[in-house]
Amino acid sequence: MSHRERDPDQRSTVREQRMAELCEVVAGALGVPRAAVDDRTSTRTLAEWDSLGHLQVLLAVETRFGARFCTELLPDLDSVRALALHLGILEEPKTP
Amino acid sequence: MSTPQSIWVLPTSTLAPLSTALERELAKLHASARVTVADYGEIDRLVLADDSAWRRAAPPVTVLVPDGHDLLAPVYERPLSTGDEDREAALQHAVARAGALLDRVARVSRRVFVTNAAWPPRSALGLLEADPRRSLGQLAARYNAALAAEAARWPNVHVVDWAGLVVEIGYAQAHDARLFAHARMRLGARGLAALAQGLARAIAAAERPPRKCVVLDLDGTLWGGVLGEDGVGGIRLGGEGVGAAYLAFQRELLELRSRGVLLAIASKNDPEQALAAIDEHPEMALRRDAFAAIRIGWGPKTEAIAAIAEELGFATDALVFVDDSPHERELVRALLPEVAVVDLPADPADFVSALRAAPALDVLAVTDDDRGRAERVVAERARVELRARTGSLEEFLAGLEQRATVAPVGPATLARAAQLCARTNQFNLTLARHDQAALAGLLDRGAIGLVLSARDRLGDHGVIAFGLARPCHQEDQEAAGEWRVDTFVMSCRVIGRGLESALLVELARAAAERGARTLVGAHRPGPRNAVCADLLARHGFEPRGDGDQAVDLERPPRGLAVPAWVAVERSRA
Numbered sequence: 001m002s003h004r005e006r007d008p009d010q011r012s013t014v015r016e017q018r019m020a021e022l023c024e025v026v027a028g029a030l031g032v033p034r035a036a037v038d039d040r041t042s043t044r045t046l047a048e049w050d051s052l053g054h055l056q057v058l059l060a061v062e063t064r065f066g067a068r069f070c071t072e073l074l075p076d077l078d079s080v081r082a083l084a085l086h087l088g089i090l091e092e093p094k095t096p
Numbered sequence: 097m098s099t100p101q102s103i104w105v106l107p108t109s110t111l112a113p114l115s116t117a118l119e120r121e122l123a124k125l126h127a128s129a130r131v132t133v134a135d136y137g138e139i140d141r142l143v144l145a146d147d148s149a150w151r152r153a154a155p156p157v158t159v160l161v162p163d164g165h166d167l168l169a170p171v172y173e174r175p176l177s178t179g180d181e182d183r184e185a186a187l188q189h190a191v192a193r194a195g196a197l198l199d200r201v202a203r204v205s206r207r208v209f210v211t212n213a214a215w216p217p218r219s220a221l222g223l224l225e226a227d228p229r230r231s232l233g234q235l236a237a238r239y240n241a242a243l244a245a246e247a248a249r250w251p252n253v254h255v256v257d258w259a260g261l262v263v264e265i266g267y268a269q270a271h272d273a274r275l276f277a278h279a280r281m282r283l284g285a286r287g288l289a290a291l292a293q294g295l296a297r298a299i300a301a302a303e304r305p306p307r308k309c310v311v312l313d314l315d316g317t318l319w320g321g322v323l324g325e326d327g328v329g330g331i332r333l334g335g336e337g338v339g340a341a342y343l344a345f346q347r348e349l350l351e352l353r354s355r356g357v358l359l360a361i362a363s364k365n366d367p368e369q370a371l372a373a374i375d376e377h378p379e380m381a382l383r384r385d386a387f388a389a390i391r392i393g394w395g396p397k398t399e400a401i402a403a404i405a406e407e408l409g410f411a412t413d414a415l416v417f418v419d420d421s422p423h424e425r426e427l428v429r430a431l432l433p434e435v436a437v438v439d440l441p442a443d444p445a446d447f448v449s450a451l452r453a454a455p456a457l458d459v460l461a462v463t464d465d466d467r468g469r470a471e472r473v474v475a476e477r478a479r480v481e482l483r484a485r486t487g488s489l490e491e492f493l494a495g496l497e498q499r500a501t502v503a504p505v506g507p508a509t510l511a512r513a514a515q516l517c518a519r520t521n522q523f524n525l526t527l528a529r530h531d532q533a534a535l536a537g538l539l540d541r542g543a544i545g546l547v548l549s550a551r552d553r554l555g556d557h558g559v560i561a562f563g564l565a566r567p568c569h570q571e572d573q574e575a576a577g578e579w580r581v582d583t584f585v586m587s588c589r590v591i592g593r594g595l596e597s598a599l600l601v602e603l604a605r606a607a608a609e610r611g612a613r614t615l616v617g618a619h620r621p622g623p624r625n626a627v628c629a630d631l632l633a634r635h636g637f638e639p640r641g642d643g644d645q646a647v648d649l650e651r652p653p654r655g656l657a658v659p660a661w662v663a664v665e666r667s668r669a
Binding site (some may be wrong): 031051052054055056058059062063069070071074075 | 110112113116273274275277278279281284285288
């Protein structure tokens, strides 16, 4: 396992798979085609991701990834990118 | 259901994600629906305002989800600081509010469902929840009893036991304080799923006729082991261990039977040995007379199931199939997709809960007629067997010890008489379809109406035939004392027993007592009533030129008589 994690190619493949899974869950929760969701999708880019859609996304993502976001965070998880960061799929950009 | 039906859900807190969850659960039960969930805080305005979106939609199905936290908010939120008086006032207010919503909704929607109230077992009360004066559980129970009483005022309103569902999955599992803080939604993912399932089961149960019969396998289903290998003494049933689980399952089936669900057997076994086990194994809870139909042999189960349906007079979509073998279940699913199949889990200790969880057996109400059904059907099977055993039809009928009671139709039987007129297609001489008001009118104008109830050695049939004779009003007929058989109907359950003779003879006798000298009648042919085409001829009625058949009541023919195997009693009411 540790050997595989050190392999950068393997690691990025796993990341891509989990990202694709996240996009699929978000699309399913919002009732839109899979192709309508990518890593740049957010409440600002997709009309279906309204306040109801947001509840659906939170419920679906928590269930699929076994996660539990804290209350303070809930309003901020308004993009695929934010969700991916908090699920550990993406890493926080390093602050200078 | 072909076109999706419109369902509106009116909650007191945010419940928006329920729409897709409920549509999905209904689809699993083969019911397609478009679910609209009203926004948080909208329920009272939507229901009470005349021009609201809900009123304009006038959906056929409306679901009210008044959350206990919202209805009983002052007490749920401040259970320690709310005094007795305020607590009572909150309860009364909650009941009145729910009642007012129901009154309005029950007039608009064809079917209405309302959830009862769950309660938090761990509130600010802490251990004081055990104090009945303060307990939120006790308060919710009183509210739920009052809600049930409000709902019972409307035939189209059903209560969905949300409190029970929450007990099943656990209060903490069902609710999510984060989502309430974020969006005024009280339920979490588990709670939403449980609510969607509970509502879908109730909605589906209301929309389709209940399944009538559970068809059961024997080996591995009603007992452990293989009868053909282990013998009657070797099968596992009763006692301690796995045998106790099979016995518990049998007792659960017996409970189901008391609700009117028939039981039948479709088993691949040696018939003699299997019946010996059923009759003689000391621990069997389900003896032979618990089953309405039995098919034991080596043919395919799908054929046995079809034969059971035919014997009981049901379509196969009225059946539920229960078998521990996944292979048999798959075969039935593939070849008889209309049969509901219950997936028994691997461990027999889980059979009871699998049966309880099967939506195919859901009903929203149980009638008195349902309760007696299983006994009636088994008695009918005994009649058929008796007939097969005794040589001639006459011996069979004599062995039945039939007693017919004939009485003038009265307030207690008029509705049944009208029902027989409406429903009888086979033994219906004239195809007259008088409703209750029309019958009352005819009786007021001098007609004679008689109902016949029958019982025999094996059971009571209740009122199964009705005849009505009336004086003819044309001048020459009136002078001749002519009466006409206006209506003569008998339930198809008792065709071929000679009971019609009892009714016809009594009708003629009653008419003669009222001054009739001639009784006339005619068979009016319809699509299915050929069975009674010879009724009048068999009883000595002679054809006359005008298409009618007549009998002279002053010199009654020999044929106008009751067979020896029917004892007739006259009753005045």
